Amino acid sequence: MPTTMEPKLITGNANKPLAQAIARRMTIHRNLGLVEARVERFNDGEIFVEVFENVRGEDMFIIQPTSNPANDNLMELLIMADALRRSSAKRITAVIPYFGYARQDRRAKARTPISAKLVANMLVEAGVERVLTMDLHAAQIQGFFDIPVDNLYASPIFALDIKEQFKGNMEDIMVVSPDVGGVARARELAKRINAPLSIVDKRREKPGEVAEMTVIGDVTGKKCLIVDDMCDTAGTLCKAAEVLLEHGATEVHAYISHGVMSGPAVERVTNSVMKSLVITDTIQPTGPVANAPNIRVLPTAPVFAHAIMNIWNGASVSSLFETETLEGAYEGLLK
Template identity: 40%
Template sequence: MRDDVKIFSGSSNPVLAEDVCRLLGLPLGEVMISRFTSGEIYVNIKESVRGADVYVIQSFCHPVNENFVELMVMIDALKRSSAGMINVILPYYGYARQEKQDSPREPITAKMVADVLTTVGAQRVITMDLHAAAIQGFFNIPVDHMTALDLIADYLRTKDLSNAIVISPDAGRAKTAERLATYLDLPVALMNKRRPKHNEAEITHVIGEVEGKVPIIIEDMIDTGGTIIKVIESLVEHGARPEVLLCATHAIFSDPAPQRIQHPAIQEVIVTDTFPIQKLHAPKLTVLSAAPLFAEAINRIHHNRSMSMLFAESSYQGCENGES
């Protein structure tokens, strides 16, 4: 990497940023972030960024709104410091679950976040496993939408999957489940659910033969874990083995998720570090590092190389067939 690449981290996930810098052989940029007594955010970039290719790593984890505003202030500071290119790495894109109106007079907050990022000065966004892939279209700047699916698949291949089945917990994850099933050469089943309100779900049907199978559930995120537990209990009721492998990219783990993932039917919970993983008493938890993916993305973007090489061969075949 040339000297004109600068990587900075907000307060949300500095460990991930440090891992990315270590893989690239670059120092983490020096920035001072503090709060006034009133709670307002102050940022001071402590090194020259004039003309540099700058990458800011910030995940919208708890406290979401604080981290969002902090990112906006950092981008503005970089823009006013004459940074050459401001690339924003959002390991987790917050407000992605508000990407459409499900009832009258609701906001489309995912679009608002895209507008604010662009207006304040972001010139490129790199993110991972959006809750809805269509959010890419909310931007008028380049968006690189990466996936942890290959990372998760590589880990699962180390296990005995001779009697496993991939489970999509809802219709929205069906394509992802099908891709994972293709990677692992496994059958796939689909859960049908409805949501009476936020963070609640009711399972209505199980589509597919799960009896006697080890379920591999693939999700984009685990928030409170309530929906997942209902999916697992429904699978067990339909004869699936209580040895669930629960996979997700984003480990939000809002209370009471840390307790729920101790469910006796869960054999292992496999997540990435797009969220800072707190020290949980969770022997079932396996955390895969997303740093190599982000480091490779930075390397390829900076050298104007194709991003498609980051994904498995089956991913390009999907793109050639019109999938995203």
């Protein structure tokens, strides 16, 4: 049964522009704004949260990606959840557009942690009763939670953008997975736009370094779209673009869900052979990212606003997995 209260949104400091954009999208249906609160730090770095509005009995949605600085943003999320629980909120949903620590989803070596599971436990202990996120690095992370987890996908947004950007040239498109592990994600987008699939097989000698790359599939004469869930330092991405051109591709573009863009990433992308890198705003773009000539940022506020309304109403979220469902919400936004 849907609650009789209005959904209420609150945000930390991780990505205020996205939170404000989600609130604006939701005002189309209801006169909603962000709950007034202060999320501050003491001189020693401790985080303090104070909520200025009554939230007793309310359905609360905390919008807070756990991006860089990951530890600070995660602690903000946990402390906000605790503050809301102690203020008698009826239900607390953590809207985590980018779920940090997701790369530590298994024990690849002896004596290493499974930090994604630890973060899941911390969120539940803090009072979070539901999680809404986008493009988890590993799908099995949903199973780390004993509460409902709704994992949205960026691929419907990417499909809409690709059809707009490559209108009239769709037969030349080739979707490329940058590694064997990402084939399922790339295949999903390829099916949406009815394009063939290729793979760049990479072999690492040690983390962060790529020793060798091999292209599986014929990319000759194709406009290649590299698809992945995150771009950190962009070393692998830029190298893959070079290899694709060497194998006969005419253009290389990249569609990445989360633009982590650490260290030399922006410089590498700017100087790379890629014609464009398309990311979403799940992580707030830095100044260099926003000003880079070959980086575009797609909005996720429409899909998150839609998902929040569906969760609040007790409606299905899976309808947002379909490209056709989002066409109206993104009309005029992708140019």
